[in-house]
Amino acid sequence: DQQVKQNSPSLSVQEGRISILNCDYTNSMFDYFLWYKKYPAEGPTFLISISSIKDKNEDGRFTVFLNKSAKHLSLHIVPSQPGDSAVYFCAAIRTYGQNFVFGPGTRLSVLP
Amino acid sequence: DTEVTQTPKHLVMGMTNKKSLKCEQHMGHRAMYWYKQKAKKPPELMFVYSYEKLSINESVPSRFSPECPNSSLLNLHLHALQPEDSALYLCASRPMGQGNTEAFFGQGTRLTVV
Secondary structure (H helix, E strand, O other): OOOEEOOOOEEEEEOOOOEEEEEEEOOOOOOEEEEEEEOOOOOOEEEEEEEOOOOEEEEOOEEEEEEOOOOEEEEEEOOOOHHHOEEEEEEEEOOOOOOOEEOOOEEEEEEO | OOOEEEEOOEEEEOOOOEEEEEEEEOOOOOEEEEEEEOOOOOOEEEEEEEOOEEEEEOOOOOOEEEEEEEOOEEEEEEEOOOHHHOEEEEEEEEOOOOOOOOOEEOOOEEEEEO
16 A cells, blocks of 8 residues: 555656656655655655645755645656656655655656 | 765675675764665665664564664675565665654665575
8 A cells, every 4th residue: 555656657858848746645644745866776865855834845946845635745847957867756754753655756857 | 974875886696695785874863774675666664773773674574684883884684585685775864853854865785686
């Protein structure tokens, strides 16, 4: 039973356009959410996070939106760059919890 | 220093071998993790150490034996592995007592069991 879902296995976007990656979760106890980026044969790299007390967090080209009532979050990348091509994992954790639960990932391809 | 360093980067071992994976961080993080990642799958939690004590064991087979000798080091001892244990093994660390924070991951050890 997947607690964190990313229903799009892959996404292709033209360079300069917006990339929108989606994530849904089922466990209402999760209250901290993170996005990680992963290149092949490397460890995940932290991108951005959001606490459940917020509905938006922005860092440069990356913005994460959280809709708690829908148990849905999304990562927006604007403008998309070829170097953004990677697998993006959504992760969730409870405050004071220790287990980060990861979604299955979305492979983003940014085409020049 | 904001790195989690894992050695070796690649490891090929036979099913009768004993080997160890090593992980080191000098960020003062008191939570350290082992995750296993198979191809095209998300990382799956294996073990968590908090303040050098094992706090989570996700029903991992005993052929995987973790060890946390001090607050900077985390080992994963491997013995009598099976080919299906071939995967990318990721170490991560995280500060404790600071509310919600991210985990920092190492580059991983690509393990192949033959």
